[in-house]
Amino acid sequence: MKISLIKYVLIAAVALVIVLILNPFVVIGAGQRGVVLNFGAVQKDVLNEGLHIRIPIMQKVVIMNVQVQKGEGQGDAASKDLQQVTTNVAVNYHLDPQKVADVYQKIGTFDAVGDRIILPAVSESVKAATAQYTAEELISKRQEVREKIRQHLLTRLAVYGVIVDDFSIVNFAFSREFNNAIESKTTAEQLKLKAERDLERIKIEAEQKITQAQAEAESLRLQKENVTENLIKLRQIEMQQRAIEKWDGKLPQVTGGATPFIDLRQGQ
Template identity: 55%
Template sequence: MSDKNVVKMSPFQAGGKLIATIVILVALVLLGTQSFTIISAGHSGVVLQLGAVQPKVLQEGMHFKIPFIQTVVPMEVRVQKSEMSQTSASRDLQTVSTTIAVNHHLDAENVNKLYQQVGLEYNSRIVDPAIAESFKAVTAQYTAEELVSKRSEVSQKVKEVLHKKLSNYNIILDEINIREFTFSDEFNRAIESKQVAEQQALKSKLDLERIKIEKEQEITRAEAQAQALRLQKQEVTPELIQLRQIEAQLEAIRKWDGKLPSVTGGATPFINVGTK
């Protein structure tokens, strides 16, 4: 081939061809990256096609999507914790405060519905208000004292009410934890006074029971002594009296030291105890 048939490209033409090649390669790479999406562990993907929520929900792993037409919004479906302080009124109009910790997670198969109805701010829009409403609705059914004595029952009722509210938005309630209730200073003083009065009443009752028992014991002892005296009186006979006298004289003889009394007159400590 002669040099006359070789078409030489100008530097400008060569540069334009190189740029075109680079643009095509970049477009292919961009097209490839836009054709796939990866859903991380603990998430589900909401598919949007030209802004419209699609019925299919993507789970963990790599998925194909239509480039520039479809976008995927990842939503976390792991257990989340919402903790907030709450103040409400009891049935007897006492102010009660506590802190509630709620564990919940999104329904992995229906995150598209939640996204369509609420969006990504479901905690502030749905979860927090539902916790407050459920707590107030339940505490209004109990007196302040019942809230303390029936704490497990109150917690279970709050859980039931909250579960119903959250399930309407495809949010699943796992567990709740209600910390110790606190009341106003006036109510605390009233409770303390009541406890003191109950303790004093219990002490008085125990004292009365003790006095009653002691009285019954004294009556029992007195009756026993009276019965013993009656029995002894029934058993006293002339022969018993004579026997007691002889026993007393024998005891005096055993104790005599052999000396006669120094006082003249009177009887000696001996009597005739011989046979008649």
């Protein structure tokens, strides 16, 4: 009885050791896919997230990351007007979960995608897009340039099973000579704009003065036209009435001069 029990325990232990060594179980984590290899040959079927069983010795499973990754790089290129431009870009991407077997077969593990696919694609796309614009247009039409680079990346990376989620231009860097030229042009444009504004202000002020002078002249003309003989007589009568209203009833006394004042009441 005891020998049989020991025998079963030994068999169970050996089986456990064999299972642990051969490891037939594979766990595919969140954001991962499994590429199955049968004696090194890539199979089309891809393992999704969860627990899977593989055939020991015969099958091997390579884990591929399908989560969104961020890559940064730069591309040196010449603009349409032959200015040297360094473009710093950032791209978010992930592997197409349905094509991870092809990616592994053509490129290798996920770590190789960034160096072998993403960076060269970014460099080529930047060169293709910037060559269509002058240096100034790269700045003024930044969104348009960004979209063109993005379209180049989408087309190029789709062939390798890479999906572009987002793309942005971090910065454009130009030569020192070009930066100095841009600064001088900006200063000249600002001075020109200030001169135009000053000229417009002077013109407006002159027009205001002319308008005011014309209004005053028109007012004087209208007043002159309204001054008639009857109006003059009316004003004289009004002045006499105001003088009478102010008179206190006493005649003025003249104390000097050639003509004395004569009181007519004395002759009566």
